[in-house]
Amino acid sequence: MRIELQKRARVSTLFSIVSPILALALTLVFGGIMFWLLGKSPLGALHSFFIEPLLEVWSLHELAIKAAPLILIGVGLAVCYRSNNWNIGAEGQFTIGAITGSILPVLNPDWHSPLILPLMLVMGMLGGALYAGIPALLKTRFNTNEILTSLMLVYIAQLFLDWLVRGPWRDPQGYNFPQTKSFQIEAVLPEILASGRAHWAFIFAIVAAIALWFMMRFMLKGFEVSVLGQSERAGRFAGFSARKMVWFSMLLSGALAGLAGISEVSGSIGHVQPSISPGYGFTAIIVAFLGRLNPLGIIASGLVLALTYLGGEAAQLSIGISDKVSRVFQGLLLFFVLSCDTLIHYRIRLHFGRTRPAEVAG
Amino acid sequence: MTLSAGPTSVPLLSVRGLTKLFGSFAACNGVDLDIAPGEIHALLGENGAGKSTLVKMLFGVLQPSAGDILWEGRSVAINSPGEARQLGIGMVFQHFSLFEALTVAENIALSLDPKISLAKISDEAAALSKAYGLPLDPNAHVADLSVGERQRIEIVRALLQNPKLIILDEPTSVLTPQEADRLFETLFKLRSEGRSVLYISHRLEEVQRICDRATVLRHGKVTGACDPKQETPGSLARMMVGSEVAQVHRDGSAALGDVGLEVRNLSVPARTPFAMSLKNISMTVRAGEVLAVAGVAGNGQSELFDALSGEFPVTDDAAIRIRGKAVGRLGINGRRLLGAGFVPEERHGHAAVSAMSLSDNLLLARSRSDKRAFLSGGAASIIRYDAIRSAARRICEKMDVRKSGDDPLAGSLSGGNLQKFIVGRELDRQPTVLIVNQPTWGVDAGAASRIRQALIDLAKAGSAVVVISQDLDEIFEVATNIAVISEGRLSAAEPAGSLTLERIGLLMGGIHESHPVPEAAHAH
Numbered sequence: 001m002r003i004e005l006q007k008r009a010r011v012s013t014l015f016s017i018v019s020p021i022l023a024l025a026l027t028l029v030f031g032g033i034m035f036w037l038l039g040k041s042p043l044g045a046l047h048s049f050f051i052e053p054l055l056e057v058w059s060l061h062e063l064a065i066k067a068a069p070l071i072l073i074g075v076g077l078a079v080c081y082r083s084n085n086w087n088i089g090a091e092g093q094f095t096i097g098a099i100t101g102s103i104l105p106v107l108n109p110d111w112h113s114p115l116i117l118p119l120m121l122v123m124g125m126l127g128g129a130l131y132a133g134i135p136a137l138l139k140t141r142f143n144t145n146e147i148l149t150s151l152m153l154v155y156i157a158q159l160f161l162d163w164l165v166r167g168p169w170r171d172p173q174g175y176n177f178p179q180t181k182s183f184q185i186e187a188v189l190p191e192i193l194a195s196g197r198a199h200w201a202f203i204f205a206i207v208a209a210i211a212l213w214f215m216m217r218f219m220l221k222g223f224e225v226s227v228l229g230q231s232e233r234a235g236r237f238a239g240f241s242a243r244k245m246v247w248f249s250m251l252l253s254g255a256l257a258g259l260a261g262i263s264e265v266s267g268s269i270g271h272v273q274p275s276i277s278p279g280y281g282f283t284a285i286i287v288a289f290l291g292r293l294n295p296l297g298i299i300a301s302g303l304v305l306a307l308t309y310l311g312g313e314a315a316q317l318s319i320g321i322s323d324k325v326s327r328v329f330q331g332l333l334l335f336f337v338l339s340c341d342t343l344i345h346y347r348i349r350l351h352f353g354r355t356r357p358a359e360v361a362g
Numbered sequence: 363m364t365l366s367a368g369p370t371s372v373p374l375l376s377v378r379g380l381t382k383l384f385g386s387f388a389a390c391n392g393v394d395l396d397i398a399p400g401e402i403h404a405l406l407g408e409n410g411a412g413k414s415t416l417v418k419m420l421f422g423v424l425q426p427s428a429g430d431i432l433w434e435g436r437s438v439a440i441n442s443p444g445e446a447r448q449l450g451i452g453m454v455f456q457h458f459s460l461f462e463a464l465t466v467a468e469n470i471a472l473s474l475d476p477k478i479s480l481a482k483i484s485d486e487a488a489a490l491s492k493a494y495g496l497p498l499d500p501n502a503h504v505a506d507l508s509v510g511e512r513q514r515i516e517i518v519r520a521l522l523q524n525p526k527l528i529i530l531d532e533p534t535s536v537l538t539p540q541e542a543d544r545l546f547e548t549l550f551k552l553r554s555e556g557r558s559v560l561y562i563s564h565r566l567e568e569v570q571r572i573c574d575r576a577t578v579l580r581h582g583k584v585t586g587a588c589d590p591k592q593e594t595p596g597s598l599a600r601m602m603v604g605s606e607v608a609q610v611h612r613d614g615s616a617a618l619g620d621v622g623l624e625v626r627n628l629s630v631p632a633r634t635p636f637a638m639s640l641k642n643i644s645m646t647v648r649a650g651e652v653l654a655v656a657g658v659a660g661n662g663q664s665e666l667f668d669a670l671s672g673e674f675p676v677t678d679d680a681a682i683r684i685r686g687k688a689v690g691r692l693g694i695n696g697r698r699l700l701g702a703g704f705v706p707e708e709r710h711g712h713a714a715v716s717a718m719s720l721s722d723n724l725l726l727a728r729s730r731s732d733k734r735a736f737l738s739g740g741a742a743s744i745i746r747y748d749a750i751r752s753a754a755r756r757i758c759e760k761m762d763v764r765k766s767g768d769d770p771l772a773g774s775l776s777g778g779n780l781q782k783f784i785v786g787r788e789l790d791r792q793p794t795v796l797i798v799n800q801p802t803w804g805v806d807a808g809a810a811s812r813i814r815q816a817l818i819d820l821a822k823a824g825s826a827v828v829v830i831s832q833d834l835d836e837i838f839e840v841a842t843n844i845a846v847i848s849e850g851r852l853s854a855a856e857p858a859g860s861l862t863l864e865r866i867g868l869l870m871g872g873i874h875e876s877h878p879v880p881e882a883a884h885a886h
Contacts, residue, residue: 009384218744218745219742219743219744219745220729220737220743220744220745221743223722223725223729223745226715226718227715227718227726230711230715230717230718231711231712231715233708233711233712234711234712234713234714234715234726236673236694237671237673237694237704237706237712237713237726237727238726238727238729239693239694239695239698239729239730351425351441
C-alpha cells in the first residue's frame with residue numbers, strides 16, 4: 001500500500017475560507033483529549049483556557065498587549081515569506097530592537113523630553129532592521145541560507161541581552177537583580193484607555209497590518225513581492241531584483257520586530273531584564289501562517305494566539321496545569337493549519353497492491 | 363512466441379476504452395489503440411491532446427480511471443514503470459533523466475539491478491550501441507555529450523531490458539536532421555527484429571516517412587487511425603487540429619529600414635558549470651527583417667537570449683546596441699523603454715507566473731514601459747487594475763486566446779493559448795525590436811501558425827525581429843535571414859532562400875568553414 005497526495009482539479013472556495021476555523025476546531029478537540037488524559041475535565045479546562053480570559057476587561061487589555069507584538073512581527077514576516085525569504089529570527093530582531101531602543105532611557109535616565117519616546121521607537125526599528133540585515137547581507141553576498149543564519153542570531157541576541165543587564169546596564173540600586181533602572185515616565189509608551197494596561201503597541205500593530213495589506217493588494221511593491229516569491233526568474237524578466245527584495249523584506253520584517261521589541265519593553269515591562277519575550281518572535285511565525293500570510297487575517301490570528309498565552313496563564317492558576325500547555329496548543333494549531341491547507345489543495349489516495357497476474361510470455 | 367507475425371495476429375498491445383480523469387477533466391477519454399508486433403506506430407496529436415497521459419498509463423506512471431490494457435491478448439494492470447519493464451515495455455522520455463556529472467555507464471547502471479558490475483554494463487552497452495548504430499562511449503561524462511548522444515543513452519538504457527515495445531516521446535524535437543536520420547535507421551533495425559515502436563510526434567513529415575500506422579488524438583479522444591503514407595500532411599493536420607491549419611503567408615519582402623538591433627563581438631563567460639559561454643557573437647537586424655537563429659538546444663540559445671534581453675547585462679556596453687544606442691549594461695526594463703520586447707522560451711515561471719491572473723502577467727512584463735497607463739499615485743505606484751484588465755482583454759481578443767472566465771490564472775491556459783497571450787503582450791506595444799526564444803515550443807499547430815504569422819506581420823510593419831528556434835520548419839516559414847548557433851558561436855547570417863537544410867544541419871553540428879572539424883559534435 002502506498003499513500004499519495006493527489007492535486008485536486010479545483011480548490012473549493014468554501015473550504016479555503018473555513019480551513020482556519022476547521023483547524024481551530026480540531027485544535028480544541030485534541031486539546032480537550034489532552035486535558036482528559038491529564039485527568040482534568042475537558043470542558044472545564046477548555047473553558048478556563050479559552051473563555052475566561054475574554055470575560056473581564058483587564059484580561060481583554062492583556063489580550064491586546066500580547067496580540068500587539070504577535071501582529072506586528074507577523075505582518076512583517078508575512079511579507080518576508082511571500083517574497084520567499086525565510087526570516088526565522090524575528091525573536092532576535094525583537095530582542096535587539098528592545099536593546100537599541102532602550103539605549104536612551106538607560107544611559108540618560110534624567111533626560112525628560114517628549115522627544116525621547118519617538119526617538120526610542122525609531123532606534124528600536126533601526127536596531128531590529130540592522131540585525132535582520134546581517135542574514136540579508138550573508139544571503140546576498142555568500143548565498144547562505146537565511147533560515148539558519150537568522151535563527152542562530154536569535155541566540156546571540158538573547159545572550160547579548162543577558163550580558164548587558166547583568167553587566168554594564170545593571171541598575172546599581174537594584175539589589176543586584178539583573179535588570180536596568182525603570183524608565184523615566186517620558187520613556188514609557190502610554191496606555192490607550194484609562195480602563196487598563198493596553199498601550200500604543202496595539203495601535204501600531206493595527207496600522208502596520210492595514211498599511212501592509214494596502215501595499216500587498218494595491219501597490220506595485222506588493223506585486224513585486226508576490227512575483228519574486230513565486231518565481232525569481234519571472235521577477236528578473238519583469239525587471240525586479242531578487243537581491244533588493246531580500247534586503248527589502250528582511251529590513252522591513254526586522255524593523256517591525258524591533259518596533260515590537262521596544263514597545264514591549266517600554267510599554268509593558270518598563271525596564272530591561274534578561275527575559276523580555278515568551279517567544280513572540282517564534283509564535284509570530286504561526287500567526288503569519290494561520291492568517292494565511294494576509295495582513296488582515298494576521299490581526300485575527302494574532303488575537304487567537306495571544307489567547308493561548310493568556311489561557312496558559314489562567315489554566316496554571318485555576319486548574320493547576322503547567323503553562324507549557326499553551327506551547328502544546330500553539331503546536332497543535334500550526335499542525336492543523338498546515339494540514340488543513342494541504343488537504344484543500346490535495347486529496348489523499350491510498351493505493352493497494354492490486355496487481356493482477358501478468359507474467360511475461362517467453 | 364511470434365514476434366515476427368504480421369499485423370493480422372494478436373496485437374502486441376491493445377488498449378480498450380482507456381480513460382484518465384484528473385478531477386472532472388478527462389485527459390484521455392475512451393481511447394482505443396492497437397499496436398501490432400513489428401510495426402512503428404505513430405501517436406499524433408497537438409499539445410494537450412492526451413498523448414503523454416496515455417503513454418504514462420502504458421508505462422505505469424499513471425493509473426487509468428477506466429478501461430483495459432491488453433498485453434499480447436491478456437488484460438494487465440501496470441502499476442509502476444518497473445512492472446512495465448518486466449512486461450517488455452521500454453520508454454525514452456522527451457526530457458532526459460540523466461545525471462550530468464556521471465558517466466554514460468554509471469547512468470545506465472542506475473536503472474538496472476544494482477548487483478550487475480559496472481564493467482559488464484559498459485561492455486553490454488558498448489555492444490548494443492554498436493549493433494544498433496548508436497555510437498556511444500560508455501566512459502564519457504554526460505555533461506560533455508550533445509543532446510543527440512544523451513538520447514542514445516536513454517535508448518540504449520531501454521534496449522538493455524530487451525523490450526518488445528519501445529515508446530519514444532518526441533524524440534526528434536532536439537536533434538539535427540542528420541541525427542534524426544540516424545535515429546530512424548535504428549528504429550528500422552528494431553522493427554526488422556520484430557520489436558514494436560510507439561512513436562509520439564507532431565512532425566507530420568516524419569510520421570509519414572517512418573511510421574506504418576498512426577493513431578491521432580484530439581482532446582483526449584481518438585479522432586483517426588490511418589496509414590500515414592496514404593495521407594497528406596494537410597489531412598493528418600486536419601485530424602490533429604480539427605480544422606485546416608492556416609498557412610503562414612508572406613507577400614514579397616518588405617523594404618529594409620534602419621538597424622534595430624546590432625551585436626558586435628559579444629562574448630559572455632558561462633555563468634554556471636553547465637552553461638554555454640558565448641563567443642564573439644555578431645549580428646545586425648534591420649527594421650523589416652526576421653533573423654532566425656537556428657541551432658540544437660543547449661548551444662547557447664538561452665545565454666544569448668539572457669544577454670540580448672538584459673536579464674543578465676553584459677560588461678561591454680557597446681557590444682549590444684538597440685536603435686543605435688549602446689545598451690550592454692542596461693537592464694531589461696531600460697531596453698524595453700527603448701522599444702524592445704522579449705519573449706523567453708519557458709512560459710511557466712519565466713515569461714509568466716502560473717499562479718497569477720493574465721492581467722497580473724500583463725503587468726509583469728510592462729510595469730515600467732507602460733507606467734503611465736498601468737500605474738498611478740506617483741512614487742506609491744498604485745496598480746490600476748481596470749486599465750490592465752481591459753488591456754489584457756484587448757490582447758486576448760486580438761490573439762484569439764481561448765480561456766475560461768474573464769481573467770483566469772495563467773496556469774489554467776493550455777500551452778498554445780498562454781504563448782499567444784505572452785507574444786500578444788509584446789506585440790500590443792508595437793515593439794521596434796522583438797527578440798523571441800522558441801516561440802512555438804510545445805505549442806499546437808493552430809497557435810503556432812498564428813504566432814508565426816504575427817511575427818512576420820510585425821516585421822512587415824517595420825520592426826526588427828530575432829527568432830531563436832530549434833524548429834527548422836518554423837525558421838524557413840518566418841525568416842528572411844538565418845544564422846546558426848553552435849557551441850556558443852554564431853555563423854554569419856545568410857538569406858533564407860539560399861540556405862539548404864543540409865547546410866544548416868552541418869552548421870548546427872558545429873562545422874563551420876573556418877575550422878572544419880569532422881565529427882566535432884561528439885569529440886571529447
